[in-house]
Amino acid sequence: MLPPHSLLPSRMLIRSLLVAGVTSHPLLLTPGLSILNFLSKPRGPLFNMERNRILHTILKNLLYNHFCAGENAREVKATIQNIKNMGFRGVILTYAKETSGKSSSEKDLSNDESKGVDSETMAWHQGVLQTVRMIGDGDFLALKLTGAGEAVTTALSSGKPLPEQMESALLDVCDEAISRHVNVFLDAEQHHVQPGIDEVALNLMRRYNRGGVAVVFNTYQGYLKSTPRILLDHLHKAREEQFVIGIKLVRGAYMSTEPRHLIQDTKEGTDISYDSIAEGLIQGKYADWTQDEAFNSPKLELFLATHNLPSTLKAQQLQKSRMHAQLPLIRIQYGQLLGMADEVSLTLLQMNREDTSGKRFAATEVYKCLTWGTLNDCIFYLLRRANENKDAVTRTLAEYRALKREVLRRMTNIFSS
Numbered sequence: 001m002l003p004p005h006s007l008l009p010s011r012m013l014i015r016s017l018l019v020a021g022v023t024s025h026p027l028l029l030t031p032g033l034s035i036l037n038f039l040s041k042p043r044g045p046l047f048n049m050e051r052n053r054i055l056h057t058i059l060k061n062l063l064y065n066h067f068c069a070g071e072n073a074r075e076v077k078a079t080i081q082n083i084k085n086m087g088f089r090g091v092i093l094t095y096a097k098e099t100s101g102k103s104s105s106e107k108d109l110s111n112d113e114s115k116g117v118d119s120e121t122m123a124w125h126q127g128v129l130q131t132v133r134m135i136g137d138g139d140f141l142a143l144k145l146t147g148a149g150e151a152v153t154t155a156l157s158s159g160k161p162l163p164e165q166m167e168s169a170l171l172d173v174c175d176e177a178i179s180r181h182v183n184v185f186l187d188a189e190q191h192h193v194q195p196g197i198d199e200v201a202l203n204l205m206r207r208y209n210r211g212g213v214a215v216v217f218n219t220y221q222g223y224l225k226s227t228p229r230i231l232l233d234h235l236h237k238a239r240e241e242q243f244v245i246g247i248k249l250v251r252g253a254y255m256s257t258e259p260r261h262l263i264q265d266t267k268e269g270t271d272i273s274y275d276s277i278a279e280g281l282i283q284g285k286y287a288d289w290t291q292d293e294a295f296n297s298p299k300l301e302l303f304l305a306t307h308n309l310p311s312t313l314k315a316q317q318l319q320k321s322r323m324h325a326q327l328p329l330i331r332i333q334y335g336q337l338l339g340m341a342d343e344v345s346l347t348l349l350q351m352n353r354e355d356t357s358g359k360r361f362a363a364t365e366v367y368k369c370l371t372w373g374t375l376n377d378c379i380f381y382l383l384r385r386a387n388e389n390k391d392a393v394t395r396t397l398a399e400y401r402a403l404k405r406e407v408l409r410r411m412t413n414i415f416s417s
């Protein structure tokens with residue numbers, strides 16, 4: 001059987017090898033991060049990525065194209081097509097420019113309070129509409145609500161209703177998504193805004209997840225001690241009010257800024273929490289529900305957003321064994337970020353190629369999560385990805401070795417034919 005990385009087109013393989021070569025070696029990564037940090041601050045023409053075309057070309061070809069989807073609709077659509085050609089079910093698209101980027105004084109000038117128009121929310125609304133119009137059937141639009149600016153963030157963290165402008169922007173975006181057969185993720189953020197985001201998500205799910213399928217998904221962070229309880233509460237609400245609950249399960253991305261006591265004490269604790277939530281949902285006996293009650297459990301769809309191979313394989317194997325035992329199945333989809341954890345994505349894709357059962361939910365639906373925006377818009381996103389690779393050094397090294405083996409395999413094939 002061919003290795004998972006055999007699915008990578010040659011150009012992507014070489015670029016991935018270069019990036020993994022740098023990110024898996026601390027001696028190369030540390031100066032690389034310093035350079036990226038330096039370029040992320042406003043600079044004169046020589047070190048300005050948008051004005052210095054040579055710098056722009058180097059960064060774009062080596063780094064940006066590995067992690068990001070494109071600077072405009074044409075580039076984004078080409079990247080999406082390449083990804084779908086590899087066998088991915090679709091993409092999750094998000095816009096890098098999360099706020100309007102204006103200073104407070106600029107905001108004051110452009111906010112027309114007498115008309116209740118907030119310029120940050122307006123810019124977010126336009127950016128998100130532009131994003132959803134680049135995707136289609138079966139893809140996901142990812143929304144970061146605090147990106148809509150200060151007024152929205154304040155409402156989310158104080159438990160107040162969203163400003164009317166944001167309420168109507170959200171409905172407009174969801175209607176546009178539905179008309180394009182696109183699903184919507186509400187991303188999970190820091191704990192002080194999360195109860196507000198949960199409320200918004202529940203309201204959208206009540207409204208849009210009615211036709212037996214989930215259109216809107218809320219995100220649940222496995223690293224938070226409170227998540228099993230909150231998720232159980234939402235499952236009860238979905239059952240009582242008869243809407244489909246869309247669950248995107250992540251481990252959680254805000255460890256460095258969240259109060260430590262809210263988070264599982266160890267990485268192993270987070271892993272156990274993540275896997276047991278996934279297992280309970282797949283088996284229809286989540287927390288206080290017994291197997292006998294499975295019949296009454298709410299209709300749910302599960303999206304496992306993770307780079308962790310053991311978690312992914314556990315869920316996939318559980319689904320498979322339930323399928324063979326003719327037990328009820330739920331829809332499970334999987335997603336990883338573009339440029340990261342290709343071993344996970346490609347292993348899942350390869351399993352798909354082997355599965356010929358054709359049964360409902362038998363196919364493994366795998367997605368890549370893409371961020372789009374200009375090089376300048378994406379620079380902080382690129383920095384976060386580079387830092388994440390530094391934290392996951394064992395995984396990055398394993399990825400580098402797998403890529404090197406695949407390059408050697410292809411070269412041997414060429415020379416022996």
Ligand SMILES: Cc1cc2nc3c(=O)[nH]c(=O)nc-3n(C[C@H](O)[C@H](O)[C@H](O)COP(=O)(O)OP(=O)(O)OC[C@H]3O[C@@H](n4cnc5c(N)ncnc54)[C@H](O)[C@@H]3O)c2cc1C
Pocket residue numbers: 092186187188189219221223250251252253254255263264265266267268269270305306307308335336337369392
């Ligand atoms: C498609 C996609 C969408 C995402 N959307 C969101 C989102 O909306 N909101 C969000 O918050 N994150 C999101 N993430 C990021 C995610 O939460 C994780 O930070 C990231 O995927 C790394 O976790 P992992 O499951 O891939 O596995 P691993 O790399 O195995 O796990 C790393 C994670 O484990 C946890 N961890 C690490 N050390 C410890 C410790 N000492 N104690 C306790 N826990 C620890 C942290 O959550 C850390 O991120 C998304 C990820 C993907 C792939």
